[in-house]
Amino acid sequence: MQLVRIYQCLCDHTRLRILNLLLGGPLCVCHLQEILGEPQVKISKHLRYLRAHGLVESRKVGLWRIYRLPARRSRELSANLRCLQDCAATDQQVRADTAKQKKLQSRIAGVAPFCGPQKTTLSPVGRCAC
Amino acid sequence: MQLVRIYQCLCDHTRLRILNLLLGGPLCVCHLQEILGEPQVKISKHLRYLRAHGLVESRKVGLWRIYRLPARRSRELSANLRCLQDCAATDQQVRADTAKQKKLQSRIAGVAPFCGPQKTTLSPVGRCAC
DNA sequence: GAACTATATACCTTTTGAGGTATATAAGCC
DNA sequence: GGCTTATATACCTCAAAAGGTATATAGTTC
Numbered sequence: 001m002q003l004v005r006i007y008q009c010l011c012d013h014t015r016l017r018i019l020n021l022l023l024g025g026p027l028c029v030c031h032l033q034e035i036l037g038e039p040q041v042k043i044s045k046h047l048r049y050l051r052a053h054g055l056v057e058s059r060k061v062g063l064w065r066i067y068r069l070p071a072r073r074s075r076e077l078s079a080n081l082r083c084l085q086d087c088a089a090t091d092q093q094v095r096a097d098t099a100k101q102k103k104l105q106s107r108i109a110g111v112a113p114f115c116g117p118q119k120t121t122l123s124p125v126g127r128c129a130c
Numbered sequence: 131m132q133l134v135r136i137y138q139c140l141c142d143h144t145r146l147r148i149l150n151l152l153l154g155g156p157l158c159v160c161h162l163q164e165i166l167g168e169p170q171v172k173i174s175k176h177l178r179y180l181r182a183h184g185l186v187e188s189r190k191v192g193l194w195r196i197y198r199l200p201a202r203r204s205r206e207l208s209a210n211l212r213c214l215q216d217c218a219a220t221d222q223q224v225r226a227d228t229a230k231q232k233k234l235q236s237r238i239a240g241v242a243p244f245c246g247p248q249k250t251t252l253s254p255v256g257r258c259a260c
Numbered sequence: 261g262a263a264c265t266a267t268a269t270a271c272c273t274t275t276t277g278a279g280g281t282a283t284a285t286a287a288g289c290c
Numbered sequence: 291g292g293c294t295t296a297t298a299t300a301c302c303t304c305a306a307a308a309g310g311t312a313t314a315t316a317g318t319t320c
Contacts, residue, residue, distance in 0.1 A: 012134070013134050159267060178268080192317075
């Protein structure tokens, strides 16, 4: 069942934190790493899991791989992401993540414009702002 | 995190089916068994899991143990149960379960009044209507 | 008390997944 | 080509969980 696959993605704390961040806009792995404070392997493996289950998409931009929530979402996925957005803020750490994300997004605005709420198709400019 | 525990309960197909049924009212194990068509042990173990995670409550009535969704629910739980109710019907098997439940509830009305939407405190009367 | 019914638990096997260390790949810079 | 950065994969270990068989417990009926 489609729905079970969604819940399988949501039932791990790290993945929940990742999805919460992606609700705020696309992010590359190294920005996720910076915000979550978790080792790169761990994040990379959870992203693979999420991709295999259809919860995220990615595209490559220069050296970076940018992850985001899928553009086209099933009814179930939309409903659950809405629910997640509504609920996740009750978690202390999730709120801290979101705050870090906001700060990071204003810091990197213009430098890594493919990470964040703006949907640009710019090529990478210089180094990653991590 | 509270939220993760909820998703851990939702990420198994059998538990999802159980929770969907309990959204339609309390049920004893043997009625769950009849509707789901799964062995008693399997159901019993999933119910234990759900209870340990705070997703169901139970009370004993005669020979039976009646399971239901918790009377008091956290904001997260309420939101996710609502979401589940909204989404689960897209699953073929879940819809079939619900149909069976409806039939069973009308069949046992008055015989096992503690199973089903009515919240009575009647003592058990005779045999289980399984 | 013996038989029966409903439910739970013990014990086992197998699968899944999480996390870690080390290494590979891919693309950019010099 | 060699160095560096970003990301992914291989391989290992450990814990959790799923499902099955057999058995225990608790309460009912006779």
